[in-house]
Amino acid sequence: MSGITAMKAWVYTSGAGGLEKNLKLVSDASPPFLAAPPNDVVLVKVHASSLNPADYKIAEMGPVSRLAIAPPATPGLDFAGVVAAVGSAVAAAGYRVGDKVFGRIGPNKYGTLGEYVAAKADGLALLPEGVSLEDASTAGTAGLTAFQCVVPNVEAGAGDEVFINGGSGGTGSYGIQFAKALGCRVTTTCSAKNEALVRALGADDVIDYTKENVSEALKAKGQIFKLAVDNIGSAPPDLYKAADHYMLPEGKFVQIGVHMSTGGVANMMSRQLLPSFLGGGKRKFEFLVTKNSHEDLEQIGKWFEEGKVKAVIDESFQYEDAPKAFEKLKTGRVKGKLVVRGPA
Numbered sequence: 600m601s602g603i604t605a606m607k608a609w610v611y612t613s614g615a616g617g618l619e620k621n622l623k624l625v626s627d628a629s630p631p632f633l634a635a636p637p638n639d640v641v642l643v644k645v646h647a648s649s650l651n652p653a654d655y656k657i658a659e660m661g662p663v664s665r666l667a668i669a670p671p672a673t674p675g676l677d678f679a680g681v682v683a684a685v686g687s688a689v690a691a692a693g694y695r696v697g698d699k700v701f702g703r704i705g706p707n708k709y710g711t712l713g714e715y716v717a718a719k720a721d722g723l724a725l726l727p728e729g730v731s732l733e734d735a736s737t738a739g740t741a742g743l744t745a746f747q748c749v750v751p752n753v754e755a756g757a758g759d760e761v762f763i764n765g766g767s768g769g770t771g772s773y774g775i776q777f778a779k780a781l782g783c784r785v786t787t788t789c790s791a792k793n794e795a796l797v798r799a800l801g802a803d804d805v806i807d808y809t810k811e812n813v814s815e816a817l818k819a820k821g822q823i824f825k826l827a828v829d830n831i832g833s834a835p836p837d838l839y840k841a842a843d844h845y846m847l848p849e850g851k852f853v854q855i856g857v858h859m860s861t862g863g864v865a866n867m868m869s870r871q872l873l874p875s876f877l878g879g880g881k882r883k884f885e886f887l888v889t890k891n892s893h894e895d896l897e898q899i900g901k902w903f904e905e906g907k908v909k910a911v912i913d914e915s916f917q918y919e920d921a922p923k924a925f926e927k928l929k930t931g932r933v934k935g936k937l938v939v940r941g942p943a
């Protein structure tokens with residue numbers, strides 16, 4: 600038995616009009632399970648959670664979101680906390696009650712803005728020495744996404760040129776640091792107010808997207824980039840087509856961000872499907888969907904421990920202020936990550 604029969608949680612039954620307006624804080628929510636943990640699961644008491652755009656996008660998809668996750672539901676994917684109960688298979692992998700852990704759950708109705716979450720081994724890693732739970736809570740979605748965009752697509756130590764569209768947000772701030780940890784040269788976009796931040800993270804060249812034509816600035820560099828990561832998706836819309844002129848012929852263009860509009864989705868589909876003889880781009884294109892990976896989390900943890908990577912936290916909110924954190928996230932202007940501390 601987990602021994603936990605009720606818990607605090609931020610709960611929504613609808614996302615209409617904005618998730619932040621629908622969230623209610625309750626103290627009698629059901630925990631993810633009442634009996635002993637399933638074999639492949641640990642129950643984690645959440646110390647901190649970090650927010651991602653997916654948290655509100657999923658909740659605000661109307662009937663589709665209700666099909667994906669039946670309300671009442673709690674948002675949140677990323678967590679760091681302390682193990683409260685361990686399933687037998689995860690115990691065999693070495694996890695114990697009291698271990699400090701961090702990671703990412705898949706979207707489900709028991710999200711990380713609840714007091715307890717059920718995490719599977721593939722979305723879990725031990726907290727490295729000297730790293731705070733708040734810092735580690737930012738690594739789940741943004742860290743795994745940036746890791747999976749960058750690490751498989753560059754050669755460590757080869758000095759590959761990497762372009763990151765949108766370097767100052769959650770995924771961008773991790774992407775710059777991972778590429779630098781692998782010895783790449785990084786060009787990124789951000790607005791002028793964030794230039795100091797992205798340079799401190801290691802960016803070599805910075806393009807102010809509010810003043811320059813990003814595609815033209817990249818074309819002026821010639822065909823040098825091995826990898827382009829598009830965290831924005833919608834701006835500039837010609838970024839993929841222009842890659843014929845700024846990327847190496849064997850280079851890869853990876854998109855993760857999509858503007859949730861008909862135009863944004865159409866742009867992504869045309870990048871993926873339109874052949875070059877009909878006006879599409881020539882470079883290899885991937886729309887990447889983040890997967891949980893224990894190995895990737897562990898490597899991110901090692902980089903934290905070695906001081907090669909750090910969490911960029913724009914603001915850390917008290918548990919009671921989670922709706923304010925969503926309001927801020929939805930401005931689209933966050934630097935790095937927003938953290939919501941677990942309930943007292």
Ligand SMILES: NC(=O)c1ccc[n+]([C@@H]2O[C@H](COP(=O)([O-])OP(=O)(O)OC[C@H]3O[C@@H](n4cnc5c(N)ncnc54)[C@H](OP(=O)(O)O)[C@@H]3O)[C@@H](O)[C@H]2O)c1
Nearest residue numbers: 652765767768769770790808834855856887888889932933
């Ligand atoms: N496919 C997947 O599995 C996956 C996984 C994770 C995330 N995503 C998606 O990826 C996108 C990025 O996620 P995120 O967590 O990094 O978002 P985020 O942290 O909310 O991004 C905010 C940052 O984007 C910058 N920005 C906004 N417009 C820009 C532009 N036109 N050019 C350059 N920078 C710009 C902002 O800087 P300024 O203030 O300077 O504008 C801000 O620092 C979202 O759409 C998210 O849903 C997808």
